[in-house]
Amino acid sequence: MGETILEVKGLQTHFFTDDGEIPAVNKVDFHVDKGEVLGIVGESGSGKSVTSLSVMGLVPKPPGKIVGGEINFKDENLVNASEKRMRQIRGNEIAMIFQEPMTSLNPVFTIGNQLIEAIRLHNKWDKKKAKARAVEILKLVGLPRAEELIDEYPHQLSGGMRQRVMIAMAMACDPEVLIADEPTTALDVTIQAQILELMKDLNKNRGTAIMLITHDLGVVAEMCQRVAVMYSGNIVEEGTVKQIFKEPKHPYTVGLIKSVPDMTSKRERLYSIPGSVQKPGSIKVGCPFAPRCEHAFDRCVSETPALLEAGDEGQKVSCWLHHD
Amino acid sequence: MFSYTIRRILMLIPVLIGMTLIVFSLIRAIPGNPAQVILGQQASKEAVASLTKELGLDNPWYVQYFDYIKGILTGDLGTSLRTSSAISGEIWNYLAATIELSFVAMVIAVVIGVNAGIISAWFQNSWFDYLAMFIALVGVSMPIFWLGLMEQWGFSIELGWLPSTGREDVRNPIEAITNLYLIDTLIQGRFDQFVTAFKHLILPSIALGTIPMAIIARMTRSSMLEVMKSDYIRTARAKGQSMFLVVYKHSLKNAIIPVLTVIGLQSGLLLGGAILTETIFGWPGIGTYIYDAIGFRDYPVIQSGILVVATIFVFINLIVDLLYAAFDPRIKYN
Numbered sequence: 127m128g129e130t131i132l133e134v135k136g137l138q139t140h141f142f143t144d145d146g147e148i149p150a151v152n153k154v155d156f157h158v159d160k161g162e163v164l165g166i167v168g169e170s171g172s173g174k175s176v177t178s179l180s181v182m183g184l185v186p187k188p189p190g191k192i193v194g195g196e197i198n199f200k201d202e203n204l205v206n207a208s209e210k211r212m213r214q215i216r217g218n219e220i221a222m223i224f225q226e227p228m229t230s231l232n233p234v235f236t237i238g239n240q241l242i243e244a245i246r247l248h249n250k251w252d253k254k255k256a257k258a259r260a261v262e263i264l265k266l267v268g269l270p271r272a273e274e275l276i277d278e279y280p281h282q283l284s285g286g287m288r289q290r291v292m293i294a295m296a297m298a299c300d301p302e303v304l305i306a307d308e309p310t311t312a313l314d315v316t317i318q319a320q321i322l323e324l325m326k327d328l329n330k331n332r333g334t335a336i337m338l339i340t341h342d343l344g345v346v347a348e349m350c351q352r353v354a355v356m357y358s359g360n361i362v363e364e365g366t367v368k369q370i371f372k373e374p375k376h377p378y379t380v381g382l383i384k385s386v387p388d389m390t391s392k393r394e395r396l397y398s399i400p401g402s403v404q405k406p407g408s409i410k411v412g413c414p415f416a417p418r419c420e421h422a423f424d425r426c427v428s429e430t431p432a433l434l435e436a437g438d439e440g441q442k443v444s445c446w447l448h449h450d
Numbered sequence: 451m452f453s454y455t456i457r458r459i460l461m462l463i464p465v466l467i468g469m470t471l472i473v474f475s476l477i478r479a480i481p482g483n484p485a486q487v488i489l490g491q492q493a494s495k496e497a498v499a500s501l502t503k504e505l506g507l508d509n510p511w512y513v514q515y516f517d518y519i520k521g522i523l524t525g526d527l528g529t530s531l532r533t534s535s536a537i538s539g540e541i542w543n544y545l546a547a548t549i550e551l552s553f554v555a556m557v558i559a560v561v562i563g564v565n566a567g568i569i570s571a572w573f574q575n576s577w578f579d580y581l582a583m584f585i586a587l588v589g590v591s592m593p594i595f596w597l598g599l600m601e602q603w604g605f606s607i608e609l610g611w612l613p614s615t616g617r618e619d620v621r622n623p624i625e626a627i628t629n630l631y632l633i634d635t636l637i638q639g640r641f642d643q644f645v646t647a648f649k650h651l652i653l654p655s656i657a658l659g660t661i662p663m664a665i666i667a668r669m670t671r672s673s674m675l676e677v678m679k680s681d682y683i684r685t686a687r688a689k690g691q692s693m694f695l696v697v698y699k700h701s702l703k704n705a706i707i708p709v710l711t712v713i714g715l716q717s718g719l720l721l722g723g724a725i726l727t728e729t730i731f732g733w734p735g736i737g738t739y740i741y742d743a744i745g746f747r748d749y750p751v752i753q754s755g756i757l758v759v760a761t762i763f764v765f766i767n768l769i770v771d772l773l774y775a776a777f778d779p780r781i782k783y784n
């Protein structure tokens with residue numbers, strides 16, 4: 127195990143809406159080690175984006191608010207950091223890319239303008255030096271015609287190219303952690319593979335730790351060393367990729383693994399977990415997965431399981447089947 | 451940008467031709483003999499015949515239209531029936547007064563309206579937001595003449611701070627060069643007169659600018675709120691950009707695009723509002739000019755006045771379109 131760079135402990139991010147308080151992130155624990163790729167998987171609405179926005183200090187407020195827990199980045203708890211301090215960290219030490227490459231770049235500024243802005247926010251360079259760096263980083267992320275691209279607008283680029291620009295922008299200041307929130311979901315398969323390859327290279331060559339959010343287990347197998355599985359605002363299982371794929375312990379993880387289309391088997395229909403995600407907070411006591419769990423028993427609805435180590439080498443699970 | 455500008459200007463030609471056709475038919479749409487109508491029922495046959503000839507109404511309509519266009523192109527806007535002088539010679543004096551008034555009103559409306567809208571959106575649901583939007587709501591529903599009269603009553607009669615009518619102090623008249631008094635007084639280095647001219651502008655321009663200001667503020671606010679929710683704003687913040695630049699750089703350049711439409715539209719409507727404002731404040735502008743001409747059935751003046759105002763309206767729209775393209779890179783390519 128490497129040295130931890132980002133540690134999230136008991137994080138609670140709630141939304142205060144007209145329908146009441148929604149615990150979108152409910153006591154979440156995980157950590158990212160230096161230079162590793164951590165996958166966070168889970169169905170839509172499980173709180174993956176809210177978790178990453180919490181780390182960035184970008185949860186829309188109101189209605190959202192971090193109501194508890196710690197986000198320890200190096201020696202600092204970001205939950206208590208000032209906005210001024212957060213601005214120094216964002217884009218410089220922790221950078222983020224988003225799911226929607228088509229809308230994540232500002233349509234009325236050139237690629238160069240937006241890239242140079244990112245560079246100059248954290249380096250006291252003159253325009254010329256920043257521009258040279260912008261061209262360099264565009265080349266690094268594999269974009270052709272970097273010199274011309276600088277003067278083009280986002281609408282002149284394809285989705286894949288825009289996501290490369292987003293990655294270039296995120297990597298511009300050499301961050302220690304890159305949060306990638308479903309960076310390939312909106313792209314078609316071949317482009318997806320290229321973008322993942324690019325991120326893998328950046329991770330290898332620059333040692334950038336990546337927190338990769340996805341609901342594609344294939345991507346996890348391809349990219350990550352460790353995985354955290356999220357369900358309804360909670361982490362329900364965490365372990366190495368091998369542990370999660372070979373010996374999933376939580377019934378939800380088991381279901382997820384089963385639902386991956388398997389080329390070798392002749393199964394006609396994909397397995398999918400019956401039912402759908404509960405709205406976060408709808409279950410006050412007990413295991414949030416209980417309504418969909420085929421193994422549920424009495425204790426599951428009367429007591430809430432915690433994320434605890436189970437079995438071998440650091441695999442953690444939150445399920446009464448595996449705890450006393 | 452250059453070819454786009456040229457294209458947009460060429461597109462104006464049919465609009466301008468259509469406009470002249472409408473203005474041209476205006477006088478001819480009067481039932482019966484326009485000359486008779488203009489002169490009244492008591493007029494002698496000879497007088498009617500001579501006016502008919504003077505107005506060229508005895509020719510076939512296409513000859514009349516051709517003459518009319520020829521006149522416009524050579525800068526001949528006809529002769530005022532009331533003053534018997536060339537309209538082209540006197541219209542600028544009035545027009546300049548209106549342009550000065552409208553320009554100042556629009557500057558007030560845009561500067562205050564846009565900024566109030568931005569701050570309201572930035573601090574949504576704050577006391578500033580509530581207050582600004584309350585004022586804007588009152589502002590849009592405020593009749594110009596009522597606001598104008600209240601201003602005159604409060605600031606001129608009660609407080610005596612500002613003049614209530616006219617453009618200048620009659621005891622210390624301004625020497626006209628361009629007839630834009632703010633400019634003329636500066637050219638002549640007459641700062642005392644500049645201040646006087648400016649003081650005369652304050653009340654009428656506020657009366658004229660309030661409605662557009664309120665509309666612009668509301669439009670800017672809703673446009674900003676929309677933009678500030680977008681993904682690229684989140685990206686800008688994720689870079690570590692300050693809220694001020696996120697708002698004034700990243701959001702505003704996007705949010706201003708729909709506001710430009712409103713600004714253009716309001717600038718056009720301002721010319722309508724100017725007629726009312728000018729009447730209340732005794733402002734010798736084009737509104738007063740046309741208004742007086744209507745009273746005297748001075749059709750050539752009405753015709754030319756409307757033509758000039760409509761032309762300005764068309765060019766304001768051209769400027770708005772060009773600004774669009776300047777702000778939104780996507781426009782030039784589609």
Ligand SMILES: Nc1ncnc2c1ncn2[C@@H]1O[C@H](COP(=O)(O)OP(=O)(O)OP(=O)(O)O)[C@@H](O)[C@H]1O
Nearest residue numbers: 141148150169170171172173174175176177186189
């Ligand atoms: N602005 C908001 N206002 C109110 N509730 C919100 C808001 N944003 C998120 N939530 C709540 O947080 C929950 C988790 O949302 P989140 O976007 O983190 O899910 P996700 O795991 O990223 O899903 P997806 O895979 O679809 O991106 C949602 O179910 C929703 O109830």
Ligand code: SF4
Nearest residue numbers: 413416419426445446
């Ligand atoms: S705790 Fe109970 S309900 Fe929850 S996953 Fe385990 S067995 Fe199923």
Ligand SMILES: [Mg+2]
Nearest residue numbers: 174175176307
């Ligand atoms: Mg998400």
